[in-house]
Amino acid sequence: MDNWTVCPPNATVCEGDSCIVPESDFNAILSVVMSTVLTILLALVMFSMGCNVELHKFLGHLKRPWGIVVGFLCQFGIMPLTGFILSVAFGILPVQAVVVLIQGCCPGGTASNILAYWVDGDMDLSVSMTTCSTLLALGMMPLCLFIYTKMWVDSGTIVIPYDSIGTSLVALVIPVSIGMYVNHRWPQKAKIILKIGSIAGAILIVLIAVVGGILYQSAWIIEPKLWIIGTIYPIAGYGLGFFLARIAGQPWYRCRTVALETGLQNTQLCSTIVQLSFSPEDLNLVFTFPLIYSIFQIVFAAILLGAYVAYKKCHRKNNTELQEKTDNEVEPRSSFQETNKGFQLDEK
Template sequence: MDWKERNSSKGQQFNIANYTVDFGNVSNSFNATSPENSGSSPLQVAAKIVLMLVLLVIMFSVGCQIDVKDLFAHLRRPFGIVIGAVAQFVLLPLLAFGAGHALQLPPLQALGMLVMSCCPGGSTSNIFTYWVDGDVPLSVSMTTINTALAAGMLPLNLWIYGGSWSATTAAIPYRNIAEAFALVVFPAAAGILLRWKRPKLAAVLIKVGSVCAALSIVLTEALMFALYPRMFFVTWRIYVAVILLPTVAYVLGYVFAWIVRMESPQRRTVSMETAVQNFPLCMTLLALSYPKEQLGEIAIYPLLFGCFILVESILFVAGFRLKEWINRRSQKGVEEKQRMFFLNGDCQKKEEKEKEKEKADSIEKEKETWKMENEKDNVTVYA
């Protein structure tokens, strides 16, 4: 019994025969090209152009946040970069391998999850790192280094773990890895240069990039729903994997950084870089490596991941901002109590000084009175 018959026997509403028609050009919508498809819909072409421009603006604004000294400090002592690479290329593929077997996912769906977990972080993690007050220079360094390392670590991880579900050798999209590397490095470098030359203008562009990033998230979610609405008609096991795996990656990335005693901003950065992968790169790899009849099922997890990781990252940011707001309120309350305490202490001291002054004045008056009485007595005796 093949996988289509298994799905229908379980009463699932997912019809892959109708679904794979759109999958050939999935990567075209997200800055990737499939050799098996020559055409793209107007919506896909528009999505590609808009998202490309937004990505350039975002990475340029990310570069505007980076101080050259901080960047070179991470490159000279790449401890955080190494920790991030280990979390990205060792912990996460192992987690995906274990989750695929624990949830007993169909082979192609499990393979899609494995491929997604083996991909490096993308530019999305950089902007979310900024939103959680993380270490942006470390984030950009990790994204750049991990993208370069993916040329070797991606096929290695697929060779180690992929044999459980497929004998197909994945075609590594080295060209797209190089493009992803360039899209991170060059706009960020331009932003760094602008911060060095025009820091005030860079501060303004940081806000512009943040707004563009927020709009791009809304646009990406809308495009995912518009282009691939049927991807949501899948088994509950996929939903568990899509929600659970990034959540565990967030936690493990943070805990791993905490174990090695990294500072709180660096811990949040490693957590974000571990959980957020380069979705377009994953879709390109799948389009280059697997035939159309398999691409529909194998791309289910990456497509759902592309939607849910944005939602989970937004919740991560919202949780952090809520925690910061509570801390600020608590700190403000503590400062107010301290101010009142010192104010009350000052009032008490002032009252004590006034009493002491009154007492001293009273003693001085008594002395004056006693002196005047003595002088009168002396005058009387003399007379």
């Protein structure tokens, strides 16, 4: 008994000067519960977003996929290249550079559909772009990673979770398809569902960011260069996506849609790939980067949304004032009218 010391109540093995405290499974349980709840909520939100999609317009984008092609060039052209340039410019470690590139090669996330609604974007284009990019990611992700990561690591060591991509595709297509059917059969009810779902979607985006911060709060100590890259990367995605769409001759509301689809990447997929591809030692260096990107892509999207809402209100106010001024203007009366009051001009 002399070799035993007094240990805290939650210690199970205590000998000599050391006490071994069992690891808490709180995070594991919370992760499973929140993942299930968020998946269900996300499916419901995508169902509501589908209530704003018209089938003939959606099929029109697939038949004449100019907007989808622009989005494809942004997501699998601009984003991987930007990640490569940032990795080289900041001189980060090879494993860190690979994670930055994995993030850039991921398809668009469903958050882009929610925000496209709030900025009066083209919902039909947004949903079709998200669907097509998720489907094309099955081939484009390995290709882009092979091209850009071979100077740092053998791309064969990166595990592409095709099952997760397939699950994301199913979780997107089925709820949206049901929403499109509801919009076709009951358009008035679809409008009510859309309003509720858009508010729920905004809350869900914030909730995902908060949950990620709670679950992985111990991993926030990371190299400052990754913080800087995680800040610049989504801004570059929004800006380059917008300007490329504008150069391609797309109207403003579609430019906003393409910008959001480019900057808002599927960070959950990136986290899955990172966990499957790297050792625990490497994960300590890079695991937080998808979370950093996720937070800043939401922050800047919220700033862009606020700027757009302010612009819309200001523009509406100016138009109202101009209309009132025009309505209040009195047409000048000629001297002939003043002299001959019995004669009135025929307004017709």
